[in-house]
Amino acid sequence: MSPYIGRFAPSPSGSLHFGSLVAALGSYLRARSLKGQWLLRMEDIDPPREIKGAADDILKTLDVFGLHWDGEVLYQSQRQEAYQDTLNQLLQQNNAYYCQCTRKVVREMGGIYDGRCKPLGLESGAIRLVNTEGVSEFVDELKGKVKVESSFAKEDFIIKRSDGLFAYQLAVVLDDAHQGITEVVRGSDLLEATCRQLSLFQSLNLPSPKWLHLPLASTQPGFKLSKQNAATAVDSNNPQKSLIQALAFLGQPKVATSGDIRVMLAQAVEQFQLDAIPKNNEILIV
Numbered sequence: 001m002s003p004y005i006g007r008f009a010p011s012p013s014g015s016l017h018f019g020s021l022v023a024a025l026g027s028y029l030r031a032r033s034l035k036g037q038w039l040l041r042m043e044d045i046d047p048p049r050e051i052k053g054a055a056d057d058i059l060k061t062l063d064v065f066g067l068h069w070d071g072e073v074l075y076q077s078q079r080q081e082a083y084q085d086t087l088n089q090l091l092q093q094n095n096a097y098y099c100q101c102t103r104k105v106v107r108e109m110g111g112i113y114d115g116r117c118k119p120l121g122l123e124s125g126a127i128r129l130v131n132t133e134g135v136s137e138f139v140d141e142l143k144g145k146v147k148v149e150s151s152f153a154k155e156d157f158i159i160k161r162s163d164g165l166f167a168y169q170l171a172v173v174l175d176d177a178h179q180g181i182t183e184v185v186r187g188s189d190l191l192e193a194t195c196r197q198l199s200l201f202q203s204l205n206l207p208s209p210k211w212l213h214l215p216l217a218s219t220q221p222g223f224k225l226s227k228q229n230a231a232t233a234v235d236s237n238n239p240q241k242s243l244i245q246a247l248a249f250l251g252q253p254k255v256a257t258s259g260d261i262r263v264m265l266a267q268a269v270e271q272f273q274l275d276a277i278p279k280n281n282e283i284l285i286v
């Protein structure tokens, strides 16, 4: 059995809010309860969406909660060369191609890109993967089999954007492979993305991790708490309260209230029950 390696991969687009605390805590409890490692990766490859100071703020908040990671933080902004090397390789092998279709044009195709730029041999634009794998289902460790629409699964999706930024799907796959992640634990907003990521893992001949998707904290059906909708940051002055709420959200047994967050967290690790986590994709919070 290879050792368990999990991770938390926040984007620095705002402070840690209750939804991201749930993802951090869920992945931490799972990794620590299996005596595994828990790595941290800062997904800072989308400067237009970043907020200055947010990356440090997230790290400080995790520290206040006693959510201590192993090793150095991996910053995606430092990994551009690796991403570009892979893109070059995919282009050379004709496993990727340039596309100049606008969003409007893709909408007119019915929202799923039809591959029309593939035979054109364009030399600039966005880069799309030739999605021969077209993964349409996977097994989630909590939810069981998850399926997505087959037209979506087969789409040649974007791996480098027309504005020159690397796409999340490419960066996340290369980094999960680079960090040797054995299981990805994150929010259920990324169920569809998982199929895309599996297509990429297979195209690149990389071993893929297992997957476990936690319920999302939502304010209304379909509206997850997010940094973009200005979800309030968790209160670093009272981490005990947010920890208790996040544990309850994940269906976990109560921990003894103590002034020491590390004691509470250690008890939560000891009591961790995977099967107690709700299998729903989202849970409404007030």
Ligand code: GLU
Pocket (backbone or CB within 6 Å): 008, 009, 010, 011, 043, 172, 185, 186, 187, 190
């Ligand atoms: N950076 C992504 C986010 O904050 C999460 C990526 C992942 O866990 O795969 O939504």
